[in-house]
Amino acid sequence: MTFRSTLLLLSILPLHLIAQNIPVKINPQLTPYTVKEIIKTMTLVEKVNMVVGNGFKMPEDNFQSVVGNTQEGVPGAAGTTNANLRLGIPYMVLSDGPAGVRIDPLREDQPGKTYYATAWPVGISLASSWDVDLVKTVGVAMGHEAKEYGIDIMLAPALNIQRNPLGGRNFEYYSEDPLISGMITSAMVNGIQSNGVGTSIKHFVANEQEKNRFTANTVVSERALREIYLKGFEIAVKNSHPWTVMSAYNQVNGTYASESQDLLKTILRKEWGFTGIVMTDWFSGKEPIAQMLAGNNLLMPGMASQAKQILEAVKTGKLSEKVLDENIEGILNIILKSPSFRHYKYSNQPDLKRNGQIARETAAEGMVLLKNDEQVLPIAQRIHRIALFGNNSYDLITGGTGSGQVNCAYRISLVQGLSNAGYTLDKELEKLYTDYITGYKSTHPKKPMLQEYLHPTPSAPEYTLDNDLLNKKVVISDIAIVAIGKKLGEGNDGKPENDFYLTVAEKTAIRIVADAFHAQNKKVIIVLNIGSAIDVMQWKDYADAILISWQPGQEGGNAIADILTGKVNPSGKLAITFPASYNDVPSKKDFPGKEFPEKIIKTIITKGPYTEDVYEEGIYVGYRYYNSFNVKPAYEFGYGRSYTQFVYSNLKISSSTFNGKIKASVTITNNGKVAGKEVVQLYLSAPTKSIYKPAEELKGFAKTKLLNSGESQTICFILNTKDLASFNTTLSSWIADAGSYTIKIGASSEDIKLTKSFTLIKDLIVEKVNKVLVPQVQINELIR
Ligand code: BGC
Numbered sequence: 001m002t003f004r005s006t007l008l009l010l011s012i013l014p015l016h017l018i019a020q021n022i023p024v025k026i027n028p029q030l031t032p033y034t035v036k037e038i039i040k041t042m043t044l045v046e047k048v049n050m051v052v053g054n055g056f057k058m059p060e061d062n063f064q065s066v067v068g069n070t071q072e073g074v075p076g077a078a079g080t081t082n083a084n085l086r087l088g089i090p091y092m093v094l095s096d097g098p099a100g101v102r103i104d105p106l107r108e109d110q111p112g113k114t115y116y117a118t119a120w121p122v123g124i125s126l127a128s129s130w131d132v133d134l135v136k137t138v139g140v141a142m143g144h145e146a147k148e149y150g151i152d153i154m155l156a157p158a159l160n161i162q163r164n165p166l167g168g169r170n171f172e173y174y175s176e177d178p179l180i181s182g183m184i185t186s187a188m189v190n191g192i193q194s195n196g197v198g199t200s201i202k203h204f205v206a207n208e209q210e211k212n213r214f215t216a217n218t219v220v221s222e223r224a225l226r227e228i229y230l231k232g233f234e235i236a237v238k239n240s241h242p243w244t245v246m247s248a249y250n251q252v253n254g255t256y257a258s259e260s261q262d263l264l265k266t267i268l269r270k271e272w273g274f275t276g277i278v279m280t281d282w283f284s285g286k287e288p289i290a291q292m293l294a295g296n297n298l299l300m301p302g303m304a305s306q307a308k309q310i311l312e313a314v315k316t317g318k319l320s321e322k323v324l325d326e327n328i329e330g331i332l333n334i335i336l337k338s339p340s341f342r343h344y345k346y347s348n349q350p351d352l353k354r355n356g357q358i359a360r361e362t363a364a365e366g367m368v369l370l371k372n373d374e375q376v377l378p379i380a381q382r383i384h385r386i387a388l389f390g391n392n393s394y395d396l397i398t399g400g401t402g403s404g405q406v407n408c409a410y411r412i413s414l415v416q417g418l419s420n421a422g423y424t425l426d427k428e429l430e431k432l433y434t435d436y437i438t439g440y441k442s443t444h445p446k447k448p449m450l451q452e453y454l455h456p457t458p459s460a461p462e463y464t465l466d467n468d469l470l471n472k473k474v475v476i477s478d479i480a481i482v483a484i485g486k487k488l489g490e491g492n493d494g495k496p497e498n499d500f501y502l503t504v505a506e507k508t509a510i511r512i513v514a515d516a517f518h519a520q521n522k523k524v525i526i527v528l529n530i531g532s533a534i535d536v537m538q539w540k541d542y543a544d545a546i547l548i549s550w551q552p553g554q555e556g557g558n559a560i561a562d563i564l565t566g567k568v569n570p571s572g573k574l575a576i577t578f579p580a581s582y583n584d585v586p587s588k589k590d591f592p593g594k595e596f597p598e599k600i601i602k603t604i605i606t607k608g609p610y611t612e613d614v615y616e617e618g619i620y621v622g623y624r625y626y627n628s629f630n631v632k633p634a635y636e637f638g639y640g641r642s643y644t645q646f647v648y649s650n651l652k653i654s655s656s657t658f659n660g661k662i663k664a665s666v667t668i669t670n671n672g673k674v675a676g677k678e679v680v681q682l683y684l685s686a687p688t689k690s691i692y693k694p695a696e697e698l699k700g701f702a703k704t705k706l707l708n709s710g711e712s713q714t715i716c717f718i719l720n721t722k723d724l725a726s727f728n729t730t731l732s733s734w735i736a737d738a739g740s741y742t743i744k745i746g747a748s749s750e751d752i753k754l755t756k757s758f759t760l761i762k763d764l765i766v767e768k769v770n771k772v773l774v775p776q777v778q779i780n781e782l783i784r
């Protein structure tokens with residue numbers, strides 16, 4: 001990295017700071033000098049430059065005018081910290097995101113060279129595999145790519161809760177359940193960080209919607225925060241030690257997450273023992289001083305105005321220099337671990353071929369088979385001619401929009417995937433759809449980068465089929481596949497109409513294809529190319545089989561073909577509930593918050609109406625709601641079919657009385673004809689003595705190995721004291737109530753196969769925590 005060694009400190013300082021005349025006398029270097037020694041020798045200006053990032057490089061100039069200088073780095077990466085070459089401190093390069101390394105694929109000064117990255121299956125797809133080992137493998141591969149492209153920290157994974165099916169970023173979040181979110185995040189972090197590059201788990205915390213994200217205030221009870229929204233982060237921090245945490249844009253109970261000492265110091269550091277650094281989300285919050293005081297070590301991407309305010313505050317005594325020192329200490333400790341500090345000679349040649357193969361296998365593992373009447377899948381060997389309908393068969397959505405997007409070298413569409421698998425595909429249909437989509441795209445060109453990022457150009461409406469064409473296709477085809485896709489993204493929540501519910505054109509396409517093919521006794525398979533739960537009730541009876549492919553990354557078409565052909569037996573299960581109607585969604589009343597147009601908030605980058613998102617459903621998120629209030633979903637949490645069947649037997653628990661720990665074991669046998677994997681789920685029903693509780697909660701899960709026909713595997717789970725506990729707000733404590741607990745081993749949250757009970761003799765205060773993040777307004781919370 002020759003350019004790094006030639007950078008001069010002064011060339012990277014914001015202009016207004018250069019004027020400060022820094023006394024540069026000695027130049028001790030970070031190592032052999034220690035972090036503390038180095039901080040002692042820093043000038044105030046140098047200190048300010050450590051806690052404020054180096055600015056944001058946008059093609060649109062309006063951003064350039066407000067941010068600090070930009071230094072080299074990796075083109076297209078989200079930002080860099082500031083270097084201090086006098087003291088031997090390099091800058092670190094930070095890059096999105098959860099679905100892969102997001103950098104520019106081409107560089108003007110290097111014609112002919114490419115910097116593509118692997119577009120991995122999105123978060124919801126990874127979580128639907130319920131396979132922590134697999135996700136770790138993805139993390140190892142993603143981290144390798146990051147490192148070989150000169151990245152120090154990946155701005156990933158993202159683990160906010162899928163609270164409402166319309167959440168714009170649901171696709172990159174994992175689940176409605178904090179245990180899955182926390183465990184999948186831990187696996188990903190452990191994988192990425194095994195390469196010696198860091199992660200930034202995000203967005204901490206309660207950032208479940210996109211509307212007015214800079215000015216929104218999440219109002220949420222202490223209990224729901226602890227049990228649902230903080231829980232996944234707690235698991236991840238304790239199990240995987242992410243180098244960094246990214247504080248969210250929103251306020252939590254009246255204080256910006258990035259300005260909340262309760263959140264960033266009391267909970268994250270004191271209670272959970274986090275030793276890394278906190279960085280802001282890009283341009284978040286209002287007060288840089290409050291952010292510094294909260295222990296938000298690093299302000300990203302960094303603005304000159306922030307640097308100026310911090311400098312002034314220290315000079316006028318409003319901010320103690322010690323606070324800066326503490327924040328810098330954290331940053332330098334991370335820099336010490338970074339590839340940039342170690343002068344890692346990155347190759348710019350990650351093994352994209354190998355990673356493409358892993359992406360294909362991973363995408364298939366996350367796919368969920370919802371329906372398979374008369375075992376229409378896998379596609380029978382006698383079937384060769386496929387009529388492929390639906391825009392998304394030809395234009396597969398590989399991932400969502402915004403910072404979770406990846407510039408990959410290729411995208412395998414479904415038509416390509418099936419063709420690669422050896423099927424004969426209808427050429428006329430292919431031409432009709434591709435001409436239509438290309439025509440639409442040419443009349444709806446993408447906007448400049450920032451506008452496209454914030455207001456993505458909508459995809460082409462579903463192509464309108466005519467009956468004559470259909471009748472012709474039925475005769476010459478053995479089977480029909482219709483792929484329907486939905487895409488939301490950063491900055492854009494969906495709407496019930498046309499996002500949760502299919503458009504009229506999409507429903508019509510499904511119906512008329514089904515009518516035509518069923519009339520000739522031919523089957524219809526629907527592929528859902530989605531990133532969040534959608535309605536299925538209005539049309540699912542038309543389908544013989546329904547497969548959710550999710551947004552499966554660059555190898556999507558091949559991976560879908562692997563499942564449809566039976567090369568891979570589906571083993572994904574839903575990590576979210578598919579509600580029977582949007583009206584059933586417990587957060588529908590509050591989502592996406594109430595806007596107060598008269599209260600305009602000015603943040604450091606923007607202004608907008610104060611928006612209050614009151615989480616009135618409390619702890620009853622997802623299946624915790626549907627199961628406790630007997631609301632039947634279309635497909636429940638944990639659901640997913642296989643091409644084989646599994647028998648659950650021999651549930652044993654280590655004791656009928658709880659004594660600090662309990663072990664449960666269960667045997668899973670594949671008694672079908674083909675090899676397959678099963679996701680085994682452990683739910684716990686707790687006694688409701690001191691406080692109300694959900695009907696059951698997921699406390700453990702495991703995926704079997706590939707079990708051959710007739711083969712068995714015994715799965716073990718351990719429940720610890722904290723697994724029994726719920727959060728008692730009055731006592732600010734996790735309490736396990738005395739009484740009878742039931743372990744329910746299920747193939748889904750509704751399909752419980754075996755149960756066993758045990759007793760806890762005495763109430764247990766499992767953990768006393770601090771009374772913090774108390775809502776300032778009354779929440780009319782759902783209770784049972
Ligand atoms: C997103 C983050 C992302 C950052 C940098 C923000 O707008 O919320 O998730 O990491 O931009 O691109």
